[in-house]
Amino acid sequence: MVKHGEVEFVERLRRxxxxxxxxxxxxxxxxxCAIFRPRGSxxxxxxxxxxxxxxxxxxxxxxxxxDVGWKALAxxxxxxxxxxxxxRFCLLSLAIAPGITARWIDRFYDxxxxxxxxxxxxxxxxxxxxxxxxxxxGAVPRGTALRRDxxxxxxxxxxxxxxxxxxxxxxxxxxxxxxxxxxxxxxxxRLHATACMDISDGLSLDLHRLCQASGLAADITxxxxxxxxxxxxxxxxxxxxxxxxxxxxxxxxxxxLYRIGTMRKGRAGEVLLDGRPLAPLxxxxxx
Amino acid sequence: MVKHGEVEFVERLRRxxxxxxxxxxxxxxxxxCAIFRPRGSxxxxxxxxxxxxxxxxxxxxxxxxxDVGWKALAxxxxxxxxxxxxxRFCLLSLAIAPGITARWIDRFYDxxxxxxxxxxxxxxxxxxxxxxxxxxxGAVPRGTALRRDxxxxxxxxxxxxxxxxxxxxxxxxxxxxxxxxxxxxxxxxRLHATACMDISDGLSLDLHRLCQASGLAADITxxxxxxxxxxxxxxxxxxxxxxxxxxxxxxxxxxxLYRIGTMRKGRAGEVLLDGRPLAPLxxxxxx
Numbered sequence: 001m002v003k004h005g006e007v008e009f010v011e012r013l014r015r016x017x018x019x020x021x022x023x024x025x026x027x028x029x030x031x032x033c034a035i036f037r038p039r040g041s042x043x044x045x046x047x048x049x050x051x052x053x054x055x056x057x058x059x060x061x062x063x064x065x066x067d068v069g070w071k072a073l074a075x076x077x078x079x080x081x082x083x084x085x086x087x088r089f090c091l092l093s094l095a096i097a098p099g100i101t102a103r104w105i106d107r108f109y110d111x112x113x114x115x116x117x118x119x120x121x122x123x124x125x126x127x128x129x130x131x132x133x134x135x136x137x138g139a140v141p142r143g144t145a146l147r148r149d150x151x152x153x154x155x156x157x158x159x160x161x162x163x164x165x166x167x168x169x170x171x172x173x174x175x176x177x178x179x180x181x182x183x184x185x186x187x188x189x190r191l192h193a194t195a196c197m198d199i200s201d202g203l204s205l206d207l208h209r210l211c212q213a214s215g216l217a218a219d220i221t222x223x224x225x226x227x228x229x230x231x232x233x234x235x236x237x238x239x240x241x242x243x244x245x246x247x248x249x250x251x252x253x254x255x256x257l258y259r260i261g262t263m264r265k266g267r268a269g270e271v272l273l274d275g276r277p278l279a280p281l282x283x284x285x286x287x
Numbered sequence: 288m289v290k291h292g293e294v295e296f297v298e299r300l301r302r303x304x305x306x307x308x309x310x311x312x313x314x315x316x317x318x319x320c321a322i323f324r325p326r327g328s329x330x331x332x333x334x335x336x337x338x339x340x341x342x343x344x345x346x347x348x349x350x351x352x353x354d355v356g357w358k359a360l361a362x363x364x365x366x367x368x369x370x371x372x373x374x375r376f377c378l379l380s381l382a383i384a385p386g387i388t389a390r391w392i393d394r395f396y397d398x399x400x401x402x403x404x405x406x407x408x409x410x411x412x413x414x415x416x417x418x419x420x421x422x423x424x425g426a427v428p429r430g431t432a433l434r435r436d437x438x439x440x441x442x443x444x445x446x447x448x449x450x451x452x453x454x455x456x457x458x459x460x461x462x463x464x465x466x467x468x469x470x471x472x473x474x475x476x477r478l479h480a481t482a483c484m485d486i487s488d489g490l491s492l493d494l495h496r497l498c499q500a501s502g503l504a505a506d507i508t509x510x511x512x513x514x515x516x517x518x519x520x521x522x523x524x525x526x527x528x529x530x531x532x533x534x535x536x537x538x539x540x541x542x543x544l545y546r547i548g549t550m551r552k553g554r555a556g557e558v559l560l561d562g563r564p565l566a567p568l569x570x571x572x573x574x
Contacts, residue, residue, distance in 0.1 A: 006411060009392075016396065019405045025376055027407075034407035036376060036424070038325035038332065045325065045332075049380045049422055051412045056382075089312055089323060093336045093380075093420045095343075096573070109303065118306045120314075120321035123420070124293060125338045125572045133380045133410070133420035135336055137323070285412045286383070 005284040007209070030213070031148050032082040032197050033138065044145055045088070046138040048079035054097060054130040065104040067175045068132070069111025075200070076136035077115060077179035078241040082198040084146040084188025085138030087181065089118040092134055095127035115179075146188050146196035146245070148213035155194050155246040157218055157261040158253065163203055163240050164233035165226030173226065177241040187245055191253065196245035202236040202282025206244055208269050209280075214246075217266030220273055224258045235273070238283035292571040294496070317500070318435050319366040319484050320425065331432055332375070333425040335366035341384060341416040352391040354462045355419070356398025362487070363423035364402060364466035365528045369485040371433040371475025372425030374468065376405040379421055382414035402466075433475050433483035433532070435500035442481050442533035444505055444548040445540065450490055450527050451520035452513030460513065464528040474532055478540065483532040489523040489569025493531055495556050496567075501533075504553030507560055511545045522560070525570035 014029040026035040026044060033046035052072045054060060063071075073090060080087050092112065096105070113119065117136070160180055165173035180198070187193040195214055199206045203223055211218050225234040246263055247253065271278040301316040313322040313331060320333035339359045341347060350358075360377060367374050379399065383392070400406065404423070447467055452460035467485070474480040482501055486493045490510055498505050512521040533550055534540065558565040 009411060013396065013406075016400065017406045019407070023376065023405050025405050025407050028405065029408050031408075034376070034378065036407070038328040039330055041325040041328040043326050047378060047408060047422070047424075049378050049408065049410050049420070051380050051382060051410045051418075051420075053382060053412060053414050053418075056412055056414055089310065089321070091321065091334060091336050091422070093338050095338060095340060095418070109300065113303065118310050118312050118315065119300075119304045120306070120312050120323070121316055121318075121334060121336065123336050123338045124296060125340055125343055127340050127343055127418070128415060131338075131340075131382070131414070131418055133336070133338075135334070135378070135422050137334075 006286045009286055027147065032079040035145050037142065042142050043139045044142050046080055046083050046085045046140065046145060048076050049133055049135050050075040052132040062170060063175065065107035066111035069108035070114055070176060072132040072134045073112045073115050073117065074177045074179050074241065076134040077181060078198040078200065080136055080138035081180045081184035082146065082196050082243060083138065083140065084144065084184045084196065085140050087117045088137045088139050089120045090134060090136045091120060092122040092132060094122065095125045095131040097128055097130045100130060140188065144188055146193050148195055148197050148210045151195035151210065151214035151216055151246040151263045153216060153263055153265050154249050155263040156249055156251065156259050157220060157263060158245050158247060158257050158259050159199065159223055160243040160257055162224040162226040163199065163242060164229030164237045166239040167229060167233045167237035174239060177239065179241060180243050183243055191247055191251055193245045193247055196243055199240040199242050199244050201238045203244065204235050204271065204278050205280040205282025207271050210244060211271060212269035215268045216263045217270040218261055218263055220261030220271065223260045235278065236281040293573045296573055314434065319369040322432050324429065329429050330426045331429050333367055333370050333372045333427065333432060335363050336420055336422050337362040339419040349457060350462065352394035353398035356395035357401055357463060359419040359421045360399045360402050360404065361464045361466050361528065363421040364468060365485040365487065367423055367425035368466050368468045368471035369433065369483050369530060370425065370427065371431065371471045371483065372427050374404045375424045375426050376407045377421060377423045378407060379409040379419060381409065382412045382418035384415055384417045387417060427475065431475055433480050435482055435484050435497045438482035438497065438501035438503055438533040438550045440503060440550055440552050441536050442550040443536055443538065443546050444507060444550060445532050445534060445544050445546050446486065446510055447530040447544055449511040449513040450486065450529060451516030451524045453526040454516060454520045454524035461526060464526065466528060467530050470530055478534055478538055480532045480534055483530055486527040486529050486531050488525045490531065491522050491558065491565050492567040492569025494558050497531060498558060499556035502555045503550045504557040505548055505550055507548030507558065510547045522565065523568040
């Protein structure tokens with residue numbers, strides 16, 4: 001078994017990979033998307049991949065084919081939103097399991113294509129469990145992608161909505177997450193967010209990651225809680241697909257954004273909730 | 288169950304997808320790679336994804352972790368080679384199964400990183416079976432990508448090596464395929480190939496696809512057979528990762544390339560071997 005969790009896994013891998021200086025790669029492993037700068041282009045391209053696996057991320061009994069297709073792409077789009085990007089195209093690798101009908105596949109693609117992102121390729125195979133891997137490419141004007149590592153001491157910490165609403169498999173928030181693409185653009189263009197990521201694995205773990213990337217600590221208070229969810233679910237529950245971001249202090253923000261705290265110097269990655277350490281208990285894909 | 292095979296599946300999907308004219312997408316579903324033209328760039332980018340699934344494409348008992356890692360990326364690189372591209376970067380989504388050790392993962396990445404392509408991101412999850420989905424991006428000078436749909440009547444048909452050598456799981460050809468990146472470049476730059484693809488699912492099926500894409504038929508003779516393989520394996524066996532390509536008649540070719548026939552007008556997709564119809568019996572991922 002793999003002993004360490006995802007954070008250590010990714011960090012270990014990141015250290016192993018050498019990226020040549022002239023490769024066009026601006027940002028590699030460790031953020032919501034990789035950033036690639038095509039030669040001569042005024043745009044940077046963003047790339048992300050996301051797995052969605054039957055009986056791990058969804059169940060055929062509770063998730064209709066349409067919802068699975070919608071969600072497969074929504075997860076990737078949320079990563080593009082987190083960098084302030086516009087989606088350009090996607091590819092899908094799909095493994096089909098026994099019992100899957102042609103109608104199920106049609107409805108799956110109905111859900112996926114609902115996002116109106118050009119599907120340009122992928123792969124197909126048979127397997128024991130339905131397995132989707134979505135690849136999404138997005139774009140931002142050169143050098144403007146929002147990253148996790150740009151927060152500064154004193155920056156205000158925000159979330160884009162109440163948290164914890166996606167913990168229950170039956171909830172609309174879980175079945176039909178809405179990627180925050182428009183907000184991502186606003187954060188990049190108008191509010192000049194200093195750091196941004198999506199909350200896919202729970203606030204406690206994702207804020208810990210943002211703090212680590214920026215080399216800072218964070219003081220927060222209780223975040224807004226989705227109606228019917230518990231504090232625990234709001235702090236550690238996954239799949240919210242809200243955005244977590246930092247703004248220069250005294251930035252005027254539109255309605256519907258919730259300030260939850262402040263970045264400060266300190267042990268990189270440390271998060272205090274009302275003055276007490278908040279353990280990064282969010283969803284770890286390798287624990 | 289899905290009744291139709293992969294060819295119909297892909298065609299059905301291709302017809303459903305609408306790609307806006309100003310999207311930058313030059314070529315969508317149906318070739319070895321999608322082609323994307325970044326705004327203002329002198330290069331076109333190529334994108335491909337390939338699944339490699341335990342007990343479907345490999346077995347843990349016969350494939351060492353290093354070989355699985357090597358092969359996961361080799362499959363994608365072969366698609367880049369087929370379009371005449373230079374690899375730029377890759378992403379990997381990896382689902383880890385019970386019993387997989389940290390050492391197995393290290394060796395897997397040893398094999399993958401051996402190709403010296405920048406790994407810039409991906410995803411990780413747990414699942415019942417080891418599942419890899421590789422994404423590879425490549426580049427060609429604008430408008431020069433080799434495609435399946437450019438063959439002309441009278442063009443000579445070639446393969447880049449003896450076929451059928453990868454059918455046996457234990458063979459070196461199967462465990463350690465060498466993507467034909469250098470040849471792909473030569474075909475694009477010097478030999479001006481009119482069409483090209485890699486042979487991943489067997490000559491009979493892949494030549495059928497090339498003929499369909501080009502709207503032509505093909506007359507071939509017995510292809511070169513890998514030592515120890517049967518004629519059947521050479522015609523229909525998968526995973527050769529040799530290139531199948533067409534050249535204008537009377538092109539002078541370097542050594543090590545094998546002419547197997549000629550493109551002609553006729554029923555699109557029809558292939559005759561020594562004058563008799565050759566059924567596209569190669570590996571269909573959905574049959």
